[in-house]
Amino acid sequence: MSLADLLVRFSDRKTFARGIHPPGNKALSAGGAIEVLPTPANVVIPLHQHTGTPCEAAVKPRAALNIGDVVGRSKAAVSADVHASIAGSASAVTAVTLPNGRRSLAVPIKAGAPKAEPGAEPAPAPLEGRALFDDLFGGDWSLPATPPEPAAILEAIKSAGLVGQGGAAFPTHIKLTPNPAKPVSAVLLNGCECEPFLTADHRLMIEAPEPIAAGLRLAMRACGASRGVIAIEDNKPDAVDAMRRAAAACPDIDVAVCQTKYPMGGERQLIVAVLGKEVPTGGLPLDVGVVVVNVATSAAIARAVLRGRPLTHRVVTVTGRGIVRPANVLAPIGVAISELLKHCGGLTTDARRVVAGGPMMGFTLADVEAPVTKGTSGITVLTAAEVESAEQTTCVRCGRCVDACPLHLVPTKIAQASKFGDWELARRYDIMACCECGCCAYVCPARVPLAQHIRAGKARIMRDARRK
Amino acid sequence: MSDQPTTPAEALLAADAAAGPLLETTTGPHLWERAFTTRRMMIDVLIGLLPVTAAAVWFFRAAAVCQIVTCVVAALAAEYVFTFARRKPFSLLDGSGLITGLILAFSLPPGLPPYMSAIGAIVAVALGKMIFGGLGYNIFNPAMVGRAFLMACFTAEMTTWAAPVGATTGATPLAAGGASLLKLFEGNVAGSLGETSAAMIILGGLWLLLRKAGDWRLTAGMLIGVALVAPVDHWARESGHSLTVLQHLLSGAVLLGAFFIVTDPVSSPLTKPGRWIFGLGVGMLTVVIRIFGNNPEGVMFAVLVMNAMTPLLNRWTQPRPVGGHAKKE
C-alpha cells in the first residue's frame, strides 16, 4: 500500500483496493478549451462502431445527406444506427480498418451542399467552429415541466444511435432498458477518465456540465433509478466544481470524489469504490442494481432526448509527446485520424506508436487513415523513448502483479497457464474475470507481457466456447 | 503525415528506411513502471550485501576474501556452463548467480577448504537453480541447497567455526550457550562468514527492504516467528545452553536469513498473506530445530522446508477475485 492509499483512508475520497498510480500526463492537453475541427472534405462512417450486430447501409451511392441523416441501421436487438456526421453525398460502401483493428463496412461521405427539400429554402451552410460547439453543447438544458416518459427517452436514445463513449461502445438504450427482474437503484456517471493522458471527458465536464447533468437525470428516469452519482477523480477539482454546480438543483444526484488511481474508471472498480458493491464475476453491474454511463454519453443522451439529435460528433483527446500540439478536438464521427493529427501539428520525428485510446488499454494503429468512431476517446502518440522496453526476463515471482491486479487475480499464474495452453488451470485462476486493464504488465519488473498472454488466452477460450 | 519539410526528401526516406517502419503495432499496456526492473532488484540486493561483505573481510581478512571469491567464481562458472549447454544467452548481469555465490559464501564457516566452497557453489547453481530451468523456475533457495549438500557431505568441517582475527572462542555462540549481545551486534564473534555482524546485516538489509527488492513481510514474519518460539528455550534446555530471545534473534543465520535469504522472491510465495506465513514458518522452525534438533543452526532447513511449502501456500492464499470465483459452467 502506498502512502497515497494510506492518506485516502483518512479522507472521504472513494477508492478500491490495489490498482496502480501511473504518471497522469494530463497537463499536456488539459489546459486548453476544446477545439472544433473544421469540417473535413470526407468522412467514412463505419457500419459497425458498437458491440453487437453491424448495421446495413441505408443510403444509395450519391444520395444527398444532411448532418444527422441515417446512413446505416439494423433490426437486430443489440445494435446502434449510424448517422451522417457532415452534409454531402454518399459514395459506394467500402471496407475500413477501425482503430481497434477490426474490419468494418463503411459509407464514405463527400462534403457538399446540404440536401435541399424541393420547394423549401436552401438549407443554411453547415456550422463551423464555436457555433458548432454551441449548437451541440450550448443553450438551455433544463428538463421540460413534464419530462418525457421512459419509453420515449429510450426510443430517442435508440434512434440517436448512442453507444458508450468511454471505449466499450455498448448500445446505450439496451443498458438503460428496465428489466423487471433486476431493478436499477443507481445510475453512476463515469467521469473518472483514469487512463493516463486522456482529458476529453475532463474538458467536457468543465465546458458542458449542464447537458451531462441533464443526461443523467434522463437516464435515471429511463431505467427507474432513484439515485444518480457523478464519479470524478480528485485530480480534476475544476470538473468536480462544475458538475456540483450543474447538479446543485437535483437532490437525488451526488458528486463522488474518487482517488486518482488506475483503473478507477473500470466499471467494477468504480462500483466498489462509490457504492461498496461487488459485481459478481461473469455478471453485469445490473446484477447489483447499477448502470454505469460515461459522461460524454450522458451529454449525448440529453441531446438526443431534448433536441432529437443523433450522435454525429465527439470530443477526442489528441495527445502524447509524439504530437506537436496536444489538444482536445471536437470531431465528426468518421473523420480520418490523420486529419486530427494534422490539426494538432503532426507527429514529431520520434513518434513511434499511435494509440487509439490511452496508453494502458488502447490499440496501436497501423494505419492513421482509420476513422474516428463513437468509441474513440483519444489518440495518444508515444515516442520511441517512452515505449522502449527494458529487457524481458523470466518471472521472478515477486508478486507485484498480484498486488496490482484490481480484480484480485494472480496474473502471473494466469499468463503462464495461458501461454502453455493449460485452460483448466487458467480457469481455476479465473482468467475470464480479467478486465485487461494492464496493471499487472505495468508493474512487472521482468517485463513479462502478462496482459498480452492473458488476452490471447481469453480470446482462445471464447473462440472454443463459440465453436462448441 | 508529419508536415516538416525541413529536410530533403531523400534524406527523410533514407532515415525512414534505416529506422524501420515508422509506427509499431502491438497491444497495451504501452507503458511500464520504468524504474523497477529485475536488474534493479538484483543490483539493490548486491548493494545491500556490501556492508555484510565489508564486515566479513574486516573480521576474517584473507579467509573471507578467499571464500567469497571461490564461491562467486564457481557459481558464475557453473551458471555459464549450464546456460551454454541449454543454448540460452548468458547474462552475468542478471546478477542472480552472483547473489547465490555471495549468500552461500556468507553462510559457510570461514576457513572451509576452498574446494568444498566451490563444490557448494556449483551444487547451488546446478541443483538449486539450473535443473529447474534457471532463474524464476527454481523451488528452493539455491544457496541453501548448496549449503545443505555441503552439510550432508562434510558435516565436521561445516560445524567448525573459526574465530574472527583477534577474537578467542572457537565454538559458534549457538553451540556455546550465547555470546554477549554487544559482541553479537558488532560481529566480533565466531560464526559463519556473513552472519557475525548484526549491525552490518541490518544496515544492508534495510536498504534492500526500502528499495522493495525484497518484501518486508518476509523479514518481519521471520523475526516475529523466532521471537514467538524463542522463550520456549528457557524451559526446554538447561541454563548455560539456553539462549534468550535477543540472543536467538541476533546470533547465527537468523538476521542474514531474515534480510537476505527469505526475501528471495523466487522461492517465496506470491501473495502477501502467503509471505507472512512463509516468514513466520521459517522463524518458528528455525528455533524449533535449534532447540530440539541435534544441529546448532536451523535456518537452512527451515528455509528449505518452507520453500517446499511455497506452492501450497500459493494455492491456499489465492486471493478471492472481486465478485467471487466464476461459476462453473
Ligand code: SF4
Ligand atoms: S510481476 Fe512479473 S516477475 Fe513479478 S510475479 Fe508477476 S509476472 Fe512474475
Ligand code: SF4
Ligand atoms: S490485466 Fe487482468 S490480470 Fe492483469 S491486472 Fe488487469 S485484471 Fe488483473
